[in-house]
């Protein structure tokens with residue numbers, strides 16, 4: 001699976017979500033940018049995004065987020081797979097360098113997560129897949 005940033009497909013119309021925080025008990029102050037990336041294989045039905053979290057121009061964390069219910073990933077991966085539960089909802093990717101607290105980043109992501117953002121993930125996923133055809 002190759003993941004590419006939605007912005008590379010959508011262009012300037014793509015807005016990267018960003019938030020400024022201060023005095024968090026877990027995370028350094030400043031702006032955090034969430035760059036949503038998607039698997040570009042049109043044959044693959046993974047329905048997830050890998051989000052690169054940038055802070056001060058540096059990649060500090062990578063979040064996996066799957067918007068479908070756990071049962072979808074169970075079916076998709078087959079019943080022998082043990083990782084399906086991890087694909088549903090938000091989790092820190094195993095490749096993440098974790099330059100900041102992973103608990104802090106997950107908590108921040110979950111606070112920001114809303115229907116509008118999830119709808120954007122789904123739309124961007126479609127657009128990236130369509131571009132791969």
Ligand SMILES: [Zn+2]
Pocket residue numbers: 001039040041044045046047
């Ligand atoms: Zn995929």
